[in-house]
Amino acid sequence: MNSWLDVVAGVVLGLLVNEGTEISPWLAHKVLRWAGAIQQPGRAAEFAEERSATINSRPGKTFKLCTALGFLLAAMVHRAVDPGTTARSRRLxxxxxxxxxxxxxxxxxxxxxxxxxxxxxxxxxxxxxxxxxxxxxxxxxxxxxxxxxxxxxxxxxxxxxxxxxxxxxxxxxxxxxxxxxxxxxxxxxxxxxxxxxxxxxxxxxxxxxxxxxxxxxxxxxxxxxxxxxxxxxxxxxxxxxxxxxxxxxxxxxxxxxxxxxxxxxxxxxxxxxxxxxxxxx
Incomplete structure (x- = not known):
């Protein structure tokens, strides 16, 4: 019984890894749009277009997604430390x-x-x-x-x-x-x-x-x-x-x-x- 479960788990895991690798470039550009929406609201498309060349230049499919996740993390940090315009927002x-x-x-x-x-x-x-x-x-x-x-x-x-x-x-x-x-x-x-x-x-x-x-x-x-x-x-x-x-x-x-x-x-x-x-x- 355990051997069958191991085989099924191996097949499913292999499919997930293969499909996940294939959709990584598409997902990378989606993540880039999310990063733009967070860091520059109203300019998400322009933000993504300006950085698409960086994503496309990365070798491998997974590396493209990792680069996009890096942009997303940087955008979240940028949003978190935005000083705002009031004394209270700057303290926060x-x-x-x-x-x-x-x-x-x-x-x-x-x-x-x-x-x-x-x-x-x-x-x-x-x-x-x-x-x-x-x-x-x-x-x-x-x-x-x-x-x-x-x-x-x-x-x-x-x-x-x-x-x-x-x-x-x-x-x-x-x-x-x-x-x-x-x-x-x-x-x-x-x-x-x-x-x-x-x-x-x-x-x-x-x-x-x-x-x-x-x-x-x-x-x-x-x-x-x-x-x-x-x-x-x-x-x-x-x-x-x-x-x-x-x-x-x-x-x-x-x-x-x-x-x-x-x-x-x-x-x-x-x-x-x-x-x-x-x-x-």
């Missing part, structure tokens, strides 16, 4: 921008923990969900805190990490202590990296942050994989390293916020001073 736009940036940061951190658990041979959704949610909350707090000078950023990054490392002396592996160690250097790390990369282009800054985070993550994974059982110091050191990675994820969120606020500035739109803390100085 800033809040939505920070929520989206926090989602991006926490999503990256959750994905990092998923890869870590996979490399350690213990794949689990629990660390992804818990650390993603924890970093989302921390990111929202960081986005509302003021900018720091390089010296202050270094202080806020190293002192909490050192204090948390000292708490590991004679301590057991408890979840609250692990989470606190991971989140301790986030604020200072994000601020310090932002100050170091502030004169670079957005994509170059994000690429630099991802490269640094990849190196630190790989080092921390090796540290955790090779440490002796119940070795407190190597474990706390690895957790601190992964805390730095969390700070780098929040830094990507800060870069996105700064980029959008700078675009607002170029448009002559300035959000209320009480909530504008991450744009141009």
């Amino acid at each position: 736009a800033v809040l939505r921008l920070r929520v989206l940036a926090a989602i991006a940061a926490s999503g990256l951190y959750a994905a990092t923990w998923g890869l870590i658990s996979l490399f350690l041979g213990k794949p689990s959704l629990s660390p992804m969900v818990s650390m993603g949610l924890a970093l989302f909350v921390v990111a929202m707090v960081v986005f509302h805190l003021p900018l720091q000078t390089p010296k202050a950023a270094l202080y806020y990054g190293t002192l909490p990490a050192i204090l948390m490392s000292l708490l590991w002396i004679g301590a057991d592996f408890t979840a609250p202590l692990v989470i606190a160690t991971l989140l301790a250097p986030v604020y200072g790390t994000a601020q310090a990296v932002r100050m170091l990369l502030r004169d670079s282009r957005l994509l170059a800054r994000i690429a630099s942050v991802v490269a640094i985070g990849t190196v630190i993550t790989a080092t921390a994974v090796v540290q955790l994989e090779t440490m002796p059982p119940h070795a407190v110091f190597p474990f706390s050191l690895g957790m601190t390293g992964l805390g730095l990675v969390g700070g780098l994820c929040v830094e990507i969120g800060l870069l996105l916020i700064e980029h959008v606020e700078n675009e607002w500035h170029d448009m002559g739109v300035t959000p209320p001073a009480a909530i504008r803390t991450h744009g141009r100085d």
Whole structure:
């Protein structure tokens, strides 16, 4: 019975994949129209026509659909962070921008923990969900805190990490202590990296942050994989390293916020001073 079900499921799945691939170009242009309706109401057809050449130039049918979905996502983000014309709409736009940036940061951190658990041979959704949610909350707090000078950023990054490392002396592996160690250097790390990369282009800054985070993550994974059982110091050191990675994820969120606020500035739109803390100085 199970063999028949497997055969039927395989045939149905094959048909779905084949038909889905065939309709991908048609669906891509439909998605492009939806993106135009969201980003430029009243100009959906013109929006789609201007970007059709980009869709058609993509090799493969599925890649065309992925490109159109990228336009749709960009349109949704553009609509979400539209500053509007009133002070209230601008406040809401800033809040939505920070929520989206926090989602991006926490999503990256959750994905990092998923890869870590996979490399350690213990794949689990629990660390992804818990650390993603924890970093989302921390990111929202960081986005509302003021900018720091390089010296202050270094202080806020190293002192909490050192204090948390000292708490590991004679301590057991408890979840609250692990989470606190991971989140301790986030604020200072994000601020310090932002100050170091502030004169670079957005994509170059994000690429630099991802490269640094990849190196630190790989080092921390090796540290955790090779440490002796119940070795407190190597474990706390690895957790601190992964805390730095969390700070780098929040830094990507800060870069996105700064980029959008700078675009607002170029448009002559300035959000209320009480909530504008991450744009141009």
